[in-house]
Every structure is written in C-alpha cells, then in structure tokens.
Amino acid sequence: MGINEATTYEPKILAFCCNWCTYTGADLAGLNRMKYPANVRVVRVPCSGRVNPQFILRAFARGADGVMVCGCHPGDCHYTTGNYFTRRRFMLMKKVLEFNGIEPQRFHARWISGSEAAKFRDAVTEVAQVVKALGPAATKVTTQASSKAPASADIESSVQKEGAL
Amino acid sequence: MTKNNGNGNAINSSRTPAVAHDCSCESNPLVPTLCEIIGITEETGDVKTFRLRGTDGQKPFSPMPGQLAMISLPRTGEAMFSITSQGEDWIESSIKRVGELTEDLHDLEVGDILGVRGPYGNHFPVEELKGKNLLFVGGGIGLAPIRSLILYVLDHREDYLRLDVLYGSRSFQDLVFKADLFENWPGLCGTHITVDAEESCWDGHVGFVPNYLEEKAFSPDNCVAVICGPPIMIKFCLDKLAAMGFSKENIITTLEMRMKCGIGKCGRCNIGSKYVCLDGPVFTLAELDELPDEK
Amino acid sequence: MSKVGVFVCHCGTNIAAAVDVVRACEAAKSMPGVVHAAEYKYMCSEPGQQMILDAIKEYGLKRIVIASCSPRMHETTFRKMLKKSGVNEYLIEIANIREQVAWVHDDKEKATEKAIDLIRMAVAKVCRDEPLKSQMIPITKRALVIGGGIAGIQAALDIADAGHEVTLVEREPSIGGRMVMLDKTFPTLDCSACISTPKMVDVSAHPNIRLLAYSEVAKVEGYIGNFTVTIRQKARYVNHDICTGCGACSEKCPAKVPSAFNKGLSKRPAIYTLFPQAVPAKPVIDKDSCIKLKSGKCGVCEKICPLGCINYEDEDMEFTEDFGAIVTATGYQTADWAQMYDEYGAGRFPDVIDGLTFERLVNASGPTEGHIVRPSDGTEPKTISIIKCVGSRDPKKGRAYCSRACCMYAAKHARQIFGKIEGVRVFIFYIDVRTPGKGYEEFYDKTREDGAIYVRGRVSRIYKEGDTLICQAEDSLLGKQVRVKSDLVILETAMEPAEGSASVAGMLGAAVDGDGWLTEAHPKLRPVETQVGGVFLAGVCQGPKDIPDTVSQASAAAAKVIGLLNKNEMESSPMIASVEADKCSGCSACEAICPYKAITMGEQPGREAGGNSKKVMRPIAVVNAGLCQGCGACTVACRTGAIDLLGYRNRQILEEVDALWV
C-alpha cells in the first residue's frame, strides 16, 4: 500500500446494534450532535442475541475491515436474557477469530445503553482509529478468475509445522 | 503473465476436443442471452404468460414443441420453463408462481429484461405422430408444455387426424389459456374442459381429469395420448388410459422437472443411462418403463 | 425483481445541509431493484406522504425505502401510510441518515457516501422483506391472581369490581397473608386486622371472585389472553360445601402442633383454621399432624362433626381454568435470621425474636392477648432492644438490598411497646433511618420524642448474662463500644421472596433477579408488567415494599389487567420467530434459549432423513405466536437455520451485509 493510499484509506466497519439500547444510544448521539468518523454502518437488529456469528464471518468474507456487535448491558436486555447469550457467543467468537488469523482488533463487542451516546461515539471513534491503523482486511473472498489456477494447485507450503501439528 | 497459446497445431489425441467449436462467449451454452418482455398475459391468479424477444430484436431461438428454455433473473437465479408458443420474433412461456424466482418473474412488466438460454431437451415426435389421432390430457399448469404441441399440430392440421384436448384444473379461475380453450380451439379440435368442484361461474363439466377421461372413453385406435400435469393426476390417468386400451408406446409424457443445467453435463438429470436434458424430457411410457425407478 | 421506490428526505436542512441528498437520490436510482427515487423537503409531512402514495400508484412500487430520520421516529408513521396505499406495511425499510449520518458527520462527502451505503443496505433488505400480517389474538376475559395477601386481595377486588371474573389462588387455608398477622400499621397505628379483614370478606362475598384457598398453581400454559392454568386444590379432608365452620372439630382435636401463624407462640390442632377471622372460615386437616391420617387411629373430628364433613380419603385435586391475564402476588417471607446470625444466638435464646413474632405477641388476638411478655418466662420486659437491617443491607450474611419497611416497622414497634409497658426503655440499633413516605418522618420524630433511643451501629453480638441479654455494638456516632442489657430483643429481619415464588415465576416464564424477586418489564416505565405478556406484578413479590406501596401496585396491576380484559382481542406483532418444519431436526436448542417459553417441541409426520425414508413422527420446534416477542435469540441457536425471525430473517441481514461490499 502506498503512502497516499494509506492516508486516504477509509475502512468500512459494520456495527450490529440492538434496537433497544445501542441503536437508541446512536440516535441520541445524533440528537446531541456528537461527531464521530463516518466509517461505521449500522445494521439494526432487535437484540444483540439475534446476531449470528455467521453474520460476522460473512462481513469479513465480503471485505469488512471491522465488525462491531453492540447491545444492552447485561441485565438490561429488553428481552431479559438475550445479551447473556450474546456475551458467551462473542467472547468465544473473538478468540476464534484471532485463532483464525483475523486480527482481534477488527472485532469488537460493546455494551452501550440508550443513554450512553458518548460511549457510542467513543467506541465508534476508537474502533475506526484502530481499524484504520491496521489497514484493509485480508479476508475478502476474491472471485476466482477462471484463467487462474485452482485453489489447491496454488498451495504455498508456507507453514512447515507438520511435526508440531 | 498471460501465456497465449501459440500452438496452432490440432490435437491428435483420439478423445481430445472437437476443435471445430468456436471459443467466443456466445458459444458458451451456459450463458444466457438477454430478452425483453414484450407482452404479459395473466392466465390465472398465479399463472402469467410472458412473451419474450431478444434485446437485439431477434427471436432468441426457434424451439420445437416440447422444448424448454432456461429463464434467469440476475439477482435471483435461473430455472427451466417449457416454451408454450412462438411467433415470428418471439417465444412465450407460461409461468406459475411457486417460489422465489417465479415470484420475482411475476413482478416483471413489459419492457423488463431477463436472461434466456436454450432451447433444451428433445421435443414431441411431431413426425412420428403424423397420421394419428391425438389425445392431449392436461391438468393445471401441465397444459403449458402440451400447448406448444397443440399449436404446432393445429398449424399442420392436415398431417394429423382427430384431435382432442381434455383439460382440467381446480377451478374455472385456474384454467390456463382460456382464449384457446373457449375461443380458438373449439371447432379446430375437440375440447373437453372440467373443473374439480362445482362453482357458480362454471356450467361445464365438474370432476377430476382421470374420471372425465374415463367418462369420455376415447378410442385407442391409431391414437397417441400426450399427458402432462401433477404426478398424482398422471398416475391415475395412466391407469385409465391402460384400461381404455392405450399401449405404453402410445402414451407420451414429459419429465422436465428433472432438468437442471439443461445441457446434460451437471449429472442430475440421469435416470439410468438416459439424460433427461438430452434424451428427454419427452418420453413414451414404454421408454420410461425401461428406465430404473428413480423418477 | 422488486419494484423499490426510494425516498430521500431533506428534513428541512437537517439532512440536506450535511448530506448531498440529490446525489444520494441519483445513486439510489441505479441500485438493484429500484425503479424510482425522489427527494423531498419533509417526507413525513402530509404532502411528503402524498408524494410517496402517488409514486406507488404511478410506478407500481411494491416496496419502499425512506432515507430520513431514525426508524424509531417515523417507522410507525410510514407503516400507517402504507396501509392506506394497499402495500403491505412491512415492506418498508428506513435508512437512518439523520441521527446516524447528517447530525454526526461534518464531512459532507463522507456523509453522503455513508448515506448512499445505508440506502443500498435498506434497498437490499427491503427486497427480501415479506408481507407480514399481524395476528389478532382473542382474549379470555378472566384473570388469575396468585397469592391472597393484601396485594392479591386488592388486585382481585379491583379487577372484579370492573366486571371481570377473577380466580384468587392462595396456598394457605386462608387469605390475608402477612398483613393479618400484624397488629397495627404505620404511620397511622390503625388496627391491621380492622382494615384487612373486611377486604377478605369482600373477596369471599364478591360475585366475580372465585376464591381457591389451600390451592396452588401447578402448571401454566399459553400466552397473553390465552393462559391455561392447572390449579392443584390440596386435600382438605373437610367438605367445605357442607361445613358451616362451627369449629367443634378443632376444639376436640387431640393433636396439637405449634402454630406457624402465631410464630410458634401457641399451638393449634391438626384440624384448624389459620386464625379466627379466616376466609374461608372453614377448617382443613393438616395431614402431617393428624393422628388419624398418620396412624389410622383417632377419628375424633369425624365423630364430632354434626354434618359429616370429614373425609379422610380426600386427595389433592387438579383442574384447569382459562385466563386472559395473570397477576402474581406471591409476597414475601422474613429471612431465617437464625441461619445467618450465629452471633445473635442462632435461635438459642428464646427472648431474641423477630418482628413478625413480636406482631403476634403484641396483637390483641394473639396468643398472649396482646401482652408483651418474654417467651422464656412470661415476664414483662423492661428494656427492649430492636435491631434493624437483620439480613438486609448485609451482603456478607444476608441480602445486599434494603428491605424498605423495617425503619418504619421498628419505629412502630417502639411506639407499640411504649403504649403497652409503663416505663419501658427501648433501644433501636440502626445503620440509617430511612423514612421517605407520607407522614413517615413525623412518625419517626414522634417515636424519638416518646423516648426511643436510637443507637447508630450494627449489633455485633448478643449474649446472655444471667437472665438478661446483652446487645453489644459499636456506636458509630460516639465511636465506642456499647452494651445494652435487654430483656427482649426484636430483630427486624429482611424480606425475602416467598418460598416457591421462583417456581411460580418459572411456570409463568417470568424472570427473577439475583435475589429471587420477580423482574418487572422495565424498572421505570413498566413497573407492574413482566416481560411475559399478560403476566403482571403486585406487591412484594417484585421487591420489598410497605403496605401503601403494595396496595398501590396491586391496583396498578389491576388497572393493566382491566385494560387488557376490556379488549376482545389484541394485535400481536408479526415479527416473530417462524419454523421451517422440513429443516428442523428437533434438537431443541431453540427451546432452551427462548426467554418466553414460546418454543415447544411438537411432532409432525415426515420422512426419516437418514438411511431409509421411513414415515415417522418427527419432533419439530413449534413457535407460540402469542408468547414470542421477536428477540431472535433462537435463530442463532438453530444451527440449521430452520427457525428464523420474520422481518429480520437471516437472509435479510446477510443481504444487508452483502450490500455494503461488491
């Protein structure tokens, strides 16, 4: 990546926000005219418990530079227990992404209530900065041009740790 | 690094490709050509007939009766539909709304563009049928594939003997091609229409197709029956036709449901060693009985 | 190919100043599926809406995207508008380009890009929106009240007075709850029984109320408007249809056991009524202490009963009833201090008693006819110590919360003592004195004026010196140890959820918090509702409170119930979970995760998917549309994707994600 590219690179970050807390918090940030970087695109979901880890994988496969999952604080879930499941799922997800070679800084989960507009602003700003510093994600599936060699034929035996594994 | 094949020599291996084929993209049998919808007829509440013409103003292709077209929408996908009729510069397909693609197709309007490839499959044996009495038995949307044959036969009326169309649907509203059934065809051939249940707007025959078929007691002499409709209807009609004395060689049906890629390559359409895409979808009952029971 | 119309709102200059709305509108025109795009000053205004309606007609639009303020603002407005147009009101998506774009980004270029992205996402989603139809749920116009304390009584009376049938279930042989055990109530010091027993009588006499005492809820099925509840009537061994409540049986009964109602200060027979003014005023046999039922010998009551009411063969009986709404009023119990506070003697000293025992002691209808005496020797105490916050505000030994009523309760006890014992000295050990309530602070002042000595400090130890008890504490105001010789010590113990309230909550699908109190749907705005539709909260089961608060909450819950039962049917949101039965493998992962018990495992005929295609009855998940609230947690638990959330289907969300990138 050239220097010019680096400075103009604007990451796209996807944020799944629950309708009752974080989405409301994000709206409140607007009502209060708080300013934050324009990198985040919010997907509104009824509950953070609705967010399937597969959505996150899909976002990364499609080219997301960062993904956030935001919901009510534990105990405040509009649906009582939804975010307790969210918590378990994404605690694991974070580890699994890291394990799979996706920089852990690209994935964030946050509890942001409907009144925490400033927390929303700060979280979004922080994630945008962190992700921008990382540069574009390398997870995107590129449509395989038919003239190129098939996948397995391109194997680079880059990791020779067979003994260990 | 692109390495153009500078080798102009033909390949001499016994099973290497027929080099005669043209490598331009038009020749890729899987790529659709674009067609414009130039007319839409609402046949029933859930069946519409689309008249399609190439965006270049040409007829996309000239199918034989019984052949099919793969119709696609960019975002939704593709599926196989029988071609029900054709004209100077158009083909027509009648499509029942059953799933995602057909639902999206039903949303289209005149002037909209869709993809078409084909024609696929064998066709009704119009030559072999010459000099025969023909009995067309259809149920519901099953009249669609037969219609192309009926229209062909009517166009070549002198080559064929007595023609009868026996067709039924759930209700009057569900009868497709009403203009043909009630205006165009009567007089040219026998039309026998039935609906499943009594209703106020219908004063014709009431009852299921197989029963009506039995009632009508068509003579099997020099007669070929062409049948298409829901599996259960076909099953009972076959029994009735057998009882009426039709031989298996003289009963023809179509298995277009089994077609997927259309070109006999993808591996789904085989029933035994027969490929529905290539050897079908039109089969005589005698041929079908030869095939393994995987229909 | 859905015909999508996109409408970009300027919101005056609110959006237009920060987003290039014309460019956004132009960009929308080339998005897949979009056949028309327009911008306008105020989309939500009358002419704005008319413009959309006209466009729907002109372009045959089938789905609508509005780029405007937050959907939380005007989603309903636009849905209502769509209803008029004939387009299903759920075929609309809103791109939030005001609160989440225009107002938060300064760079117009980037804001416009983001707005276009959000519109593209909304278009992608709207193309997969399905027409949804809300269901009308019929409502059974009957209410169930669980618990016959003052909260349950009040709620039942209010609902019944409004003209709806109520069934009141109480597990004790009589309604009345804790309040009838009390002698007087603060801050008025009026007689508790005098104000509560008339209400009990009202319950028994009310034509709309069916009272089921000595009964428990065994099972709850169904959902708002349509609950089916199984009630277990415990075996009474007395035919209440004939019994007149003459009391002859109780008098003659040879078995005597400690009376729980009187906190063990007296004994009661095995065939008994809870207290003299009990409602219903008919006895039951306690099978655990009845000699006849235990050993087969005795049968005195049967012989004595003039009407032949006694039936030793009686058994628990279960029956079901349908209800439209349920009020839980399961109340509280006082903490078992003896288990928590070894330093207070753990129950070894008979003269250390809890507040409720004192209530029975001071009560004119109690075992001592209102004479305050030491349980150990029956003498009148001269010095009494009252210890507050026993088990409350003590996360180490008891509960972290404040039981709210004890400050006033302790003051009341002091006042009652002063009223009954001449020259008595009353010490009150406290952490804080909290008296927020009408007339409460004045009551507290009067108590001190009357001579109660307030000592700030938690009693660290109670021990015996001869005949008297010593309460040892650090007076945190004086900063030194104090020891108070006391003849009687009263512990104002914490309120705890009544035993069994968790199981009731479990049956209802209602949540309980870490302390076991039932959780309200929203702590501020929905304080008497639970998150289970049609289940409401009254009284202490939701958290400690005093009688006035309990009664107000009961009336509030009743008002909610009346509001619900006044409708014949109610509309339910169609954005709920739905199961594609063919895909469901019946693993029941969704069932476990549903907070509303909205998913049950049903069966349907199908073919085995494995080695043969045998016809079988396959287990599949079934969603109860009345219970499901549409949170979607189940959809993630479902590995196959057989259960999906209408309006937020997996595919819709995935396509929204896809729309952001090529």
Next chain:
Amino acid sequence: MDNKTITITKDDLATAIRALLPAYNVYAPAGEGERLAFAALDESRLGAINLTGSPVIPPKELLFPRSESLYTLDPETGAATVPEIAESTLIFGVRPCDLRGIENLDAAFLEKGYVDSNYAKRRENTTIIALACVTSPYETCFCESMGGDPLAAKGADVLLTETKAGDAFTAAFQTPKGLQVKLLWDSLAMDCGSAPAMTEGSKPAMTEGSKPAMTGQHNTLRVTKPDDLPQRLMAAFDDPHWAVLSEACLGCGTCSYVCPTCYCFDIDRESGAKEITEYRCWDCCMFSDYSRMAGGHNPRPTKKERLRNRYLHKLAYFDERYGMTLCVGCGRCIAKCPASLDITEVIEWGGGAL
C-alpha cells in the same frame, strides 16, 4: 513420432522444467505426504517437485476447477461477461490412470450434445506430460483390472518413463503439442550444452540403461471384471444387496472429489452490489441435497439410491452412453473413503464373482 524420444536424468529434471516455465503455466506434483498436489510451479518451487506418489486430488481440477466463474452479470443491465481462458498450461507428471480419467472427462464435456466451452478451452490450451507408473502409487491401485496399462498413456502429449536404472526418464513425444515441448528441450540442450543429459534416441531401440524399468510390474489388487459387467449390474438394479453395500456410507463427497473421472457440478450465483457471478463448482451425487428438486421431491431419497446411482454411473450408465467405463482403477476412493467403502467389491459382486 514414435522415434522421437530423449532421456532426461533425474538431476536435470529441474532444468528441463525450468525450460518450460516461460511458455506454460506448469503444474506438477509437489509437496510431501498429504500435501502432495498438482501445484503451480515457478523457479522457487522446482525443488518441491515430487514424482514418487500420486496426488490425492487428481489433475482433473486443472481442467475442471473446483470452482470457476462461468460469467459475470451486470446487475443493472443483466449483460453477461465471460472470462477469458487463454493461458497455455502444462501438466507434468500425470499418471496413466489419470490420463484415462481426462479422456473420460473429454467424453462427458465434449461429446454427445453440447460442448462445454470452459472445459474445451482449457483442454485445448493444456499440454500433458504423463508419467508411467513403474510402481503402483497406491496400495489400492487396480488400473490393470480396469483395462489400463500403467506404462502407457496414448493420449498424453509426452510420456515419461523411469529407466531401469532409476536415475533418468525416457521421454516419448506423442503429439504435435508434445513436439512443442521437445522443441523447448532441444534448444535447452543446445543452449546449455548439456548434451549428455539429454540424449535423443533416433530409434526405438534403446540402450540397456535407458530401457523402461520393469514392464512386468502389476497392481497388487486384482479385480475380476467380466466384460458384460454393465448388463449384469443393470440386471441387479433392484437387488436388496445395494442397501447392504450402502449402509456404511457416510454420504460425504470424498470418493467423488478424489475421483479422476467424476464430473458432476452445480451452478449457482453469488450477487454482490456491483457484480453478480454465475459460477459452477464441483458437486457430488452422494450429497443428500444433490438430486432434490424444487418442491422437495428427491428421486434418490436415501443413500442406497445415491450410492447405487454413483456406482452404476461409473460401471454401467457411462459405458452404455460413451462406450467406456467411468472408473480407471486409480484406487483413490478406496484409499480415502472414511467408511472404507470399496468399489472393487461392487465390481466383483455385480460381476457375479462374489
């Protein structure tokens, strides 16, 4: 052309392949153990070439990729763009059975009806250097029982055979495409002057040292296959034994994906905001969703029907239509099946030998 052979010592193999790199995208077996695969070669990876075994994934994927774009569509106009396939490819080290597999694919994709243009283009642009099997690469090899000759590959452009001494290969150039390769190697011999390494035999008669190694080498696995196997199997179509044959099957795609002749595919599309890609990818008739039709009806509902169809396709249907058996006896499916299913048992059962 038969007389055109040269000998390449093993030491010079890298040099010989290096000479091909400017003209072709060269693929050859590379890597060790389970990683052994046909890999794209460049200068840095010449050393990884490994001709001792046969890769689990046969070279068919170079002609019929696991996944390939058929065309892309502009979502707005619906106009299709077909990707170009123009690169010259050379596959080095194709075993005779795999070459027969490619001949099967040729029949399937290029004959009887439509010509599959993607396959045709790749096939046309590909040069194949085969490698005779002087030893069977798998314990489960049974090519000889299927009418194959481990030492011959008639359809290959070049056939390499290890010499008896085991230190060199004899290369026979069998087609004009093969002669193109020879040209590259000839010039190499002149350029670098390593004449001793590349000896051209002008006559079929070879020196003792350059004679192919043991021509009498046989597969250890011998299978009895009658000539009328297709007819016998078809006669047994309704035999209950199919259920027994299939009961251990797990329904995965291993057998098909490691098979040099399996060519079933699926076509689907993936839509992005700016481009829609119609792609095809390998599919497998053993998958439960494979033959399920819109509406849910599945003519092959259980693994019994699916397994029967696969074996009959291999051993009867294809024969009936194309006159060749769709099994070349490479033995991969037997070696790799996680449930240890064995096609030779079907052959022998169907042939009446069991």
Next chain:
Amino acid sequence: MNYTEKTKLIQTRAAALLEAGEVSYVLGWGATRFADKTRARFARSPEEAATLVYNEHCTQSLAKYLVDDRWPETRIAILARGCESRAINRMIRDNQIRRENLLILGLPCEGTDAERCRSCRAHDPVVYDELLWEPNSTGAAAAAELSRYYRADAVDALSAAEKKAYWDDVYARCIRCYACRNACPVCSCRECFVDMHRTGFQGKRHSATDNQTFGVTRAFHVGDRCIECGECERACPMGLPILAQTQKILKEIEALAGDYEQGLDAAQDNYLGAFDLDDKDDFM
C-alpha cells in the same frame, strides 16, 4: 485379553442377541479385503454376527450411524467404546436418538491405529447396558499420548501472521467434501446450513475463505458440544487439522467457565445454549 478373544466375545454376544430377537441388528465392524481396513458392519443374523471383527484397525467411530435409523422398530445393539458412548450421550441430549432404542455393548478400549486415539481421554465407555470385558485398569487409564488441546495449542503458539498463513494453507487444501461433517456424531442436523445455500448462509463455491467460513461455522456449531472423538480428522481425505478449531473452542470455554467436557452424561447443557449471570465479558 487379545483381539481374537475379544472378537469371539463380540461374535458370541451378538449372535445370542440376534438369536433371541432382542435387537434388529448389531452395529459393529467387519473385515474388508484389506488387512488394515475395517468397515462398519450391520450384523442382522447370527450368521452375520460371526463376521464381526474387532482389532486395532477398527478406527472408525460407529456412533454416527445411529442417526440413520432414529426410529427403529426393534432395539439396535451398538458396540461402544469411549468415543461411541460419549457420542451417544450427546446425541441423546440433542434429541437425535433415544436411549431406550439402544442396547449398548460397552467395549473398554485401548486405542486403535487412528491418530484420533492418541489424544483420547475416554477409552472406557461412559454409558452402556453391559460391558463385554473388564476395563484394563492399567492400559485404559494411561494418560493420553497427546495433550487434550494439542492441535489448538500448536496454532495458538503461532504469531498472528503465521496463523493466517497456516489457515490459508489448510483451507486452500480443503475440498469441501464434508467428510468431517458427515463423520461427526455431533453434526446431526437434518440438513446442514451449507446445503441450503438458497437461504443465504453460504454458497457452494470453493475458495480458501469460503472453506474457512465453513470450517469456523462448523466449529461454532459443534465446538461446545464436541466430544473430542476426532472422527472429523480421521475422515478428512486431505489430512487437515480439523480438531484445532473445536479444540480451540473447548479450550476457551474451559478458560472462561472452568472444567468442560461433553458427552459424559446425557443431560449436559452445552456452553452456548446456556448462560450464567456472572459470565465474563472483559473485552466488552
């Protein structure tokens, strides 16, 4: 006791059960034409019972076959070692099979040729109706040769860039044959999410990222129910380290919630299907 004796015991017991009509078949292993390969054998008669074998080549876990026959008319007898028995427990918990349909013949096991046995922590059956021989207290209880999370640990030891390269390599080799899924006793969905590409989760296209998406998703679907039998790896024709993904999930669950092992009884909750009010959320 040697394998010949054990085989004899199995054959005898199976024959007796079939003779008595107590079970419709006995699910065990049979020989193939290759000495080092055995295959699942469904013995339906006393004669067929005599063809059952038991040796160090019985590398496949038989449990998965139970979902092929979820509603048997008569009971099924299954030979169950530690791995099969744990799978059975989990499958019962997932409502896929019913205990009462099974007659579990427990086989205390000392490991087979398969790599999967080298990290086995449960040689002896945890659920059975009868044991065909006594557990070998010395052999069976011996510590596994490989540590419980050996694959995950090895990947965890890599740097971020190495991890990426590692998985790129693995998933470039994956051929999406689904042998891992089809062999896995916990992958019991009637239809896999990946077979329903029309619903949008994942297309059929092969690419390293698509394959990885499948791999990670599968790990998420089975990870917290994984009974660590290693069938996925045994089945993989490409020799891919599939266990690494599920081991990682188990390892992290254990780090978050303490001891965690699945399949020990038929009532165990899986981690993602439950919650605790005090669960950690340090990064949120």
